[in-house]
Amino acid sequence: MSPLPGLMQHDHPLTIAGLVRRMATVTARSEVVDFRADGRTTRRSFAGVADRAARLGAHLGALGVREGDRVATLAWNSAQHLEAYLGIPAIGAVLHTVNLRLTPEHLTYVLNHGGARVLLVDRTLLGLLEAVADDLTELEHLVLLGEGPEPGAALERFRSEDLDAALADVAPLAAWPEVDDRAAAALCYTSGTTGNPKGVLYSHRSSVLHALAAGMVDTLAVGRGDRVLPIVPMFHANAWGLPYACALTGASLVFVGRDMSAATIAAAIAAERVTIAAGVPTIWMDLLRYAEQHEVDVSSLRCAPCGGAAVPRALMEGFERRLGAEIVQAWGMTETSPLGAVARVPEDVPEEERWARRLAQGTIAPLVEARLVDDAGVEQPWDGTSEGELQVRGPWIAAGYYRDPDASEEAIDDGWLRTGDVATIDDRGTLRLTDRAKDIIKSGGEWISSVALEGELLAHPEVLEAAVIAHPDERWTERPLACVVLAPRATAGPAELRAFLAERVARWWVPERFAFIEEVPKTSVGKFDKKVLRARLAEGALAVCVDGTGVAASASTGR
Amino acid sequence: MSPLPGLMQHDHPLTIAGLVRRMATVTARSEVVDFRADGRTTRRSFAGVADRAARLGAHLGALGVREGDRVATLAWNSAQHLEAYLGIPAIGAVLHTVNLRLTPEHLTYVLNHGGARVLLVDRTLLGLLEAVADDLTELEHLVLLGEGPEPGAALERFRSEDLDAALADVAPLAAWPEVDDRAAAALCYTSGTTGNPKGVLYSHRSSVLHALAAGMVDTLAVGRGDRVLPIVPMFHANAWGLPYACALTGASLVFVGRDMSAATIAAAIAAERVTIAAGVPTIWMDLLRYAEQHEVDVSSLRCAPCGGAAVPRALMEGFERRLGAEIVQAWGMTETSPLGAVARVPEDVPEEERWARRLAQGTIAPLVEARLVDDAGVEQPWDGTSEGELQVRGPWIAAGYYRDPDASEEAIDDGWLRTGDVATIDDRGTLRLTDRAKDIIKSGGEWISSVALEGELLAHPEVLEAAVIAHPDERWTERPLACVVLAPRATAGPAELRAFLAERVARWWVPERFAFIEEVPKTSVGKFDKKVLRARLAEGALAVCVDGTGVAASASTGR
Structure with a gap:
């Protein structure tokens, strides 16, 4: 339908620039604090941050960054990172926040696939970049944040400069350009169960709507x-x-x-x-x-x-x-911006019912629509007991992945995002996750791909079969448990397999727990049947050996 | 800028149909109560209301209502009115809520100008319609709400039916049509200072954004x-x-x-x-x-x-x-949906500052942008003391009036809505109204046009000049004060002028207060200078005579 003739409602775009303008005016007196336990805390007003964002926008323009160009960050949480959050999208460029916990292979992949020519990087993280410098095909320019060492020889071929020095040298943009609010504002890669990380693009509209909802x-x-x-x-x-x-x-x-x-x-x-x-x-x-x-x-x-x-x-x-x-x-998940459901319960709900609802994943968020679909593709009722794969759609829900048609095809079912979670929903819209449709392990809030771990284990000459499932863990909620079928007369044990994996996956992916079994159970069509393994684990029928204080230690420092 | 190639963010439309779907699912158990002090309270779940909205949508479709068509309501607040709020826009038609306090002339105007062929009307309000029935050029069909008399002879030429009976006879729509969220969802007329009421169109997008903000x-x-x-x-x-x-x-x-x-x-x-x-x-x-x-x-x-x-x-x-x-x-105002500013102050603000801020009109609302412009067109700083006309823009702020290019032209300044209020804003975005740029009186929350009243006063043969200004009123905040210059040897007094006006304007517009003066003060270019009159009133230098217990009584029953 076309709008009514004479429709005069403001079609005012919902943009990050609008948020920056608000920081420069209505919310000008609020502040951003970089807290340091050693007493070197610094603080800046929202007005000051908005001014620096406008300088960053001007500077990026001078560097040749144009609308639609990606500009990446590799940084911890800080006021400088916030300035990038604002200044990059506000000029119509796309903020690509790079996960600093990626393996070198995935770090290379996302930087090249995202295609940013400019990267804002914490000096303390330059080592990560140096390790992959030779493989970066798109990057040209480094903007250095915070304190720490200057770029080493491996980064010599990139131009580099200090953020604060650059901002001091440039006048703030007088006004932000007009940007279509359906254009991309930010890009964030998620590690899925298989293959390379997948890029989720957020539009200006989706980011602002999500901010309102929060x-x-x-x-x-x-x-x-x-x-x-x-x-x-x-x-x-x-x-x-x-x-x-x-x-x-x-x-x-x-x-x-x-x-x-x-x-x-x-x-x-x-x-x-x-x-x-x-x-x-x-x-x-x-x-x-x-x-x-x-x-x-x-x-x-x-x-x-x-x-x-x-x-x-x-x-x-x-x-x-x-x-x-x-x-x-x-x-929520990266694909859902991430607000999908929140378990905030009105105060007048009786105590025990409150707990039942607080322990659920929450009420489906405003503007998010959800459905449960069973294996046969049949939508399930919201009765609190019928299970199905949770599928969601809405203005801040991804409908695909950046430059990845295969992954997009797999993720989307008739316009709905397949979350990979199996759930029930009750007649209040309360979401409860009950199982996982996709084969993933969530450790300390981050995904570990069991399928990828299995592939690496199979690369070991003495491993015949490998199935990785989640093991409950007090600290990380879940950790991977590797169920391995060894070749006859094999000599490899947990220590050797761990050392083998440590060279191939992120340190914190390396399992501490192994179960050496005779065969991986199979479904009727010959697929690994991990449900059987999980059931055995739950019954205590799997002999689990643990070797991993070293990993636990590295996991806690590396995260 | 065109979106990045590969942008896969859901461009999920923000529609009233989405709200109805939420009422049928996540918020299904909430309820709508028609409270009656006599004990005849009725209640219905949101799911039930959503079902009835889907029946209403189906029924309107069967009546020939198409996307973009206006469907009007003339009704008090009720669950049935809420069903119209939902079902009419959700099929892509436009909900035109008619103000039941309009004069017969304005009622006729807005019904004809809005152009609805179908009107949902409270039976208790049929009398208003009967009074203007002969002048209605567009209306064809009445849907009757609530209890009360059936349509009289004056309404014979319209088809009419009972809402509940119609909904009982029809199956609910299985799914709402896809509607562009920039299309019109609702239409509401505002009485300005001069001329006919002006129509403000709300889009689906603006209505849903406004609901999020609330x-x-x-x-x-x-x-x-x-x-x-x-x-x-x-x-x-x-x-x-x-x-x-x-x-x-x-x-x-x-x-x-x-x-x-x-x-x-x-x-x-x-x-x-x-x-x-x-x-x-x-x-x-x-x-x-x-x-x-x-x-x-x-x-x-x-x-x-x-x-x-x-x-x-x-x-x-x-x-x-x-x-x-x-x-x-x-x-806020009809043109601002109406959320423009809200004086909600965080709890930790000290007591006296809290009061200062609570007595202001409030903090500029999220997504609303504001500026102050002085008489010379110069933007004023947000320092809490510099005054200017308040202008606003944003996704739920009108940028013009429905089918009224002249009024639109006058109301909009370079994309900003001229509010007619003079204000200051401080460095926290706190809005304080200080004066009124347009010449209007706000009585019990409704506008009274001083210019229109002056025009009617001048129609009286013994009135030479008339200037109407606002008089403070304990009950209505403001009431009109008519400053009148009578012809030599005139005999008209307040009672006669009131009787004269009562036949020409809404009952509650009729002033109770009159000041008989020798001349209306003029500006250098010969315009009425009401500032001088207001100053004299403030100084007690105007002799005000009061005649109007009758009006006050009718105002309180008629409102």
């Missing part, structure tokens, strides 16, 4: 009176959209950079009177444990949105009892 | 745990967008129909545990007065958004002290 009382309830600490990294699903939500609402932002220790988080909350802090369950378990052993004042904290893995009731209860703050569970 | 913590904070009583009529700026906000968030809705007495409002709040009630200051003054004389339990109420006129501190304080609920001031 300010709603039934979701993250971010408001002007809040001080928000996003512990979730800014290279991970846009830090759950919190930077843009704060820009819109005027909530102040607190960043702790690379130091995500419980001690620093507790200190930041105390010093900056943080009211909302967002992270994966592992972070909150650490903080709770820390609070049991130290004097902490987190009385300002009222809400800790928590996603990336199921949250145990004991953690929620302990958190409320000892820290006085409510953990609010949420469900 | 759920944000810093605006109306409508959430799933709320029970909302919109006292503001559904024919007035979409009842401040509350029906759509409730559909989206799952807040239950309570309607009191035509009985807006303090006794009924108090009873509805008590019986239905209302948490948010929205209305003009007059409503809250009445409720406060009522509460001083009667036993009322409004303990469930936590927030009373209040707009349409400045709210006195005494009212806010009395309301909080006696009723325990916070009046939150908001600013």
Whole structure:
């Protein structure tokens, strides 16, 4: 249908530039804090950040960045990273946030596939770049953030400069260009179960709508009176959209950079009177444990949105009892911006029903539509018991992957995103995940591809079959368990297989747990039947040997 | 800029149909209550309302209503009116809510200008229609709501039917049509200072965005745990967008129909545990007065958004002290959907500063951009003291009027809506109205055109000059004061002039107050200089005679 003749409603675009203009005016007095436990905390007003974003926009233009060009970041959470979040999309370029935990192969892949010629990079992370420098086909220019070493010889062929020096030298853009709000604003790759990472493009419209939703009382309830600490990294699903939500609402932002220790988080909350802090369950378990052993004042904290893995009731209860703050569970994924469901329950709901609802993944978020589809493609009712694969659609839900038609085809079912989660939904729209349709392991909020691990294990000369499933883990929620069929007379054990894998996958993917079995169970059509393995594990019928204090240690420092 | 090749973000339309789908699923268990003080309260689930909206859509399709066609309503607030709010736009037609307080001339004008062939009308309001039936050029079909008399002889030429009977006879639409979210969803006329009412068209996109914003913590904070009583009529700026906000968030809705007495409002709040009630200051003054004389339990109420006129501190304080609920001031107009600014102040702001900010019109709402422009067209700084005409733009701000190019031209300044209010804004984005650029009087939340009143006064043979200005009024905030220059030897007094006007304008426009003066002061170019009159009034230098208990009485029953 065409609009009515004479329709005169403002078709005002929803853009990141609009958010920056708001930071320069209505929310000008809010602040961005780079908290440092050593006392070197720095702070800047929203107006100041907006000014620096306008300088960054001008500078990128001078570097030849045009609308639609990707500009990448490889950085921890910081005010400088926030300036990139604003200035890059506001000139119509595309912010590509690179996950600093990728393997060298995947880091190379996403930088080349994303195609940015300019990268803003923390000096402390230059080592990651140096390791892959020779394979980068698109990158030309480095803008250096924070303190640390200057680029080494391996990065000699790139031009490089300091961000602050560059911004000091340029006048801020007087006005942002007009940008179509359906154009791409940001790009974030997600590690799936197989193959290369897949790029999710967010439009200006989707980012602004998501920011509005994050300010709603039934979701993250971010408001002007809040001080928000996003512990979730800014290279991970846009830090759950919190930077843009704060820009819109005027909530102040607190960043702790690379130091995500419980001690620093507790200190930041105390010093900056943080009211909302967002992270994966592992972070909150650490903080709770820390609070049991130290004097902490987190009385300002009222809400800790928590996603990336199921949250145990004991953690929620302990958190409320000892820290006085409510953990609010949420469900989402990179493809869903990520707000898909939030388990915020109205206050007048009776205690036990509250818990039942809080322990679910939450109420389907506003503007998100959901359906459950069984294996035969039949839509299932919302009765709280019928299961199906969760499929979602909406203005901030991906409908495919950037330059990846095969993955897009596989991910989308008639306009709905296949989430890979099996779930029930009740007649209140409460989502409960019950199983996983795709074959993935979620460890500390990050995906581990079991299929990729199996492929690498099979590369070992003594491995005949390998099936990797999730093993419950107190700290990481899940860790991979490798079920391996060895060749006759094989001598390889856990230590050797771990060493073998360590050269081929990210350190924190390497399993600590192995089960040596005689055969991987198969389905009628000969596929690995992991359901049988999971059932055996649940029954205690798998002999699991553990070798991995080294990995656990590297996982905690590397994350 | 064209979107990046490969951009795969869902361009999911923001439509009223999406809200109805949400009512049928996620918010299905919320309810709509038609409260009646006599005990005949009825209630229906959101799922039931969504089902009836789908029946209404099917029925209108069978009547020949097509996308883009207007369908009008002339009705008090009710569940049936809500069904029209949903079912009409969801099929792509345009909901035209007709103000039942219009003069017969304006009623005729908006019905003909809007062009609806189908009108949903409360049986109790058929008399208004009968009075103008002969002049209606477009209307063909009446759908009758509620109880009351059947159409009389004057309405014989229209087909008519009962809504409930029609819905019982038709199957609900299985799916809503795909509608462009920039298409018109609703049409509401505003009475300006001169000439005919002007139509503001809301798009689907603007309505859904506005509903999202109403759920944000810093605006109306409508959430799933709320029970909302919109006292503001559904024919007035979409009842401040509350029906759509409730559909989206799952807040239950309570309607009191035509009985807006303090006794009924108090009873509805008590019986239905209302948490948010929205209305003009007059409503809250009445409720406060009522509460001083009667036993009322409004303990469930936590927030009373209040707009349409400045709210006195005494009212806010009395309301909080006696009723325990916070009046939150908001600013907006039909052209702004209406959320333009909301004076919700974070809790940690010190007491006296809180009051200063709560007594302002509020913080500029999310997605709304504002500027102050002085008489010379120069933009003014946001320093809390520099004044200028308030101009706004944004995705739910009108950029013109329906089929009215002249009025559109006058209202829009380079893409910004001229609000007619003179204001300051401070460095927190706090809006304070200081004067009125346009020549209008706001009485009980409704506009009265001083220019139109002057025109009618001049029609009286004994009136030489007439200038109408606003007079402060305890009950209505403002009432018109007619400053009249009579011809030599004239005999007309207030009573005669009032009788003369009563036949020409709406009853509640008729001034109670008159000042007989020797000459209307003029500006250098010979225009009426009302600033001088206002200054004289403020100084007590105008002799005001009052004649109007009759008008006050009719105003309170007619409103």
